[in-house]
Amino acid sequence: MRRRIISSLTAFALLTGGVAAIAGTMGNSSAKAAQDASTFKDVPASHWASTAIYSAVEQGYFKGYTDGTFKPGAPVTKAEMASILARLTDQPELQTPEANNFTDVPEWAKSSVSTAIAKGFIHPSSYKGKLDAKAPLSRGEMADWLTQGLCVVNSDYGQALSDVTNTVIPAKEYFTGKLADSQKNAVAVALGTGLMSVANDKTFGVDRTTTRAEVAVLIARYASTSQTKPSDIQGLNELRQVGLTGTNLSVIAPRYQKTSKNKFLDSYDYSKVTDDFFQVRNKNLVTATNYAEVKIRNWIIVNPYTVSSKRSIFYPVFVDEKDSLLRGSYFSFAEFDLNIKDSMTQLQAGSLLQSPSINPLKSPNSKSFLEYSVPHINDFLNSKGTFKVKNPTYWSTGLLHFDKSLTTQVKIVTYDGTDFNVTSN
Structure with a gap:
């Protein structure tokens, strides 16, 4: 199932050198991408996301830059992420999705944003008419988008988002009181499912930007999680039980x-x-x-x-x-x-x-x-x-x-x- 989701993304690539680039079809283009992936100067085998990055390039998710780098730490914009999510063909669509009423989405991304909305990742009602589409996507918004998408795949993920309202969240910001109530549920489910994790400093980092390396990892994780029953994920079960009962x-x-x-x-x-x-x-x-x-x-x-x-x-x-x-x-x-x-x-x-x-x-x-x-x-x-x-x-x-x-x-x-x-x- 994960392979089908990945294959559906082979036509898309993120920005290359600041200009939107579309990956070619598989075959020679795939071989060229694989060659590029093996020569990124800034993605050694020891890089924490090297395997995911190499796979993502080979599958057509990304292209490298003309200087031979991948720039794994470069931020991903909201418009770019919406375009990736729109291409997840195994993601079901809502029967009555919200209207795309954003006034600041560039022309090239309008259709993709509408599709991402239809697939449940983005809720326009949570915004005030502007997506700020060209801005980097924060990890907090990434958690929102991915967990909202899971709710469309399986309604029990939606129940999980409710169940964790009063849970203990294994992130430093929770214990220091710096995690906003509006962010807690999505962060809890993102951590509970293993979609996202805390950094070395033990913070989730809701305000940190989402990087190209993280996206390469997250799409593969989402593909796996979306095919898993919430009840089969121990960490999520713990967070739900603590939220509902206190233990x-x-x-x-x-x-x-x-x-x-x-x-x-x-x-x-x-x-x-x-x-x-x-x-x-x-x-x-x-x-x-x-x-x-x-x-x-x-x-x-x-x-x-x-x-x-x-x-x-x-x-x-x-x-x-x-x-x-x-x-x-x-x-x-x-x-x-x-x-x-x-x-x-x-x-x-x-x-x-x-x-x-x-x-x-x-x-x-x-x-x-x-x-x-x-x-x-x-x-x-x-x-x-x-x-x-x-x-x-x-x-x-x-x-x-x-x-x-x-x-x-x-x-x-x-x-x-x-x-x-x-x-x-």
């Missing part, structure tokens, strides 16, 4: 299930017991001590023993490659909201909830955690270990046990008696 527990640790009734006294009201974290998310919790009111925004589980696509999408945020645990435990990370009543020390915070899995005593000290600028308990403590603010919000670290000789039960109770109670079976 990825059911995805990463499905062995943890509602504690059975026979574990409770006959007099206990079992109707209050739930395995739905949403029922306790952002609710005031019953505490063992009275130093502060406690709420939990999110609870993230990371399995440290898996690799590659089986790893949690949150692994790079919280865990370093060298980190390991004993006796089969998983990492447990909870985001706490505290309302300190008078004063409280870090040790006293640890007495609020007596749980090895969810405890506000300390935050991770991994290099990854610090690089993503995730709120740390130390951000709110003075030199004596006492909280210097009344309402800190930070992430804590704990352990989720599977060894039956340890405490595997996780119990959180709200003031109204709702008992989130799960155990490893």
Whole structure:
């Protein structure tokens, strides 16, 4: 299927030396493109996108420049990207697409922009009559366009865009509060599907321009993702579950299930017991001590023993490659909201909830955690270990046990008696 999408693009090439160039048909032109691809002075085999660039040129996506370069870091304009997306023949069209009411699209791109709109990539209603077609396409807009296109391919991608509204996004801007609400959903789905990723500095970079190298990679990724069911993508499933419930527990640790009734006294009201974290998310919790009111925004589980696509999408945020645990435990990370009543020390915070899995005593000290600028308990403590603010919000670290000789039960109770109670079976 990916090959059919790529083949449909062989007639298009991006700007060459500032002038729009159309690639020839396959055959001799393809052979010439392959030769060009092997001699780009600025795309060595070690370049992160070299394989995608060589393939894209061979297939007719791009042409090189007359000086023998590809200029992989050169920006791609919105008009150029619309022209590429318009040629995805396996992308279905909307029955009633929005009208192309843009007044600033150059003549050569008008038809392509209309087609990109019909295929669901571009929503004119999100603009004010002007696409700014000659401007470089930002990564934020790229995320919008690609995820909107996925919604046309499979309506469940549209549901996913809604489900991630309240999720935790594995990008530095999310944790520092610099990711606009209007951008969160598209960025979450772009990351969750693997269409896009964060840079070395851990930022998504919504305002950074999209480069020729990135486009070469993204089109191939889109072709693959559009043929994949959203439910088959673990990272997206995690983001959806966190958005809907506040935790990825059911995805990463499905062995943890509602504690059975026979574990409770006959007099206990079992109707209050739930395995739905949403029922306790952002609710005031019953505490063992009275130093502060406690709420939990999110609870993230990371399995440290898996690799590659089986790893949690949150692994790079919280865990370093060298980190390991004993006796089969998983990492447990909870985001706490505290309302300190008078004063409280870090040790006293640890007495609020007596749980090895969810405890506000300390935050991770991994290099990854610090690089993503995730709120740390130390951000709110003075030199004596006492909280210097009344309402800190930070992430804590704990352990989720599977060894039956340890405490595997996780119990959180709200003031109204709702008992989130799960155990490893």
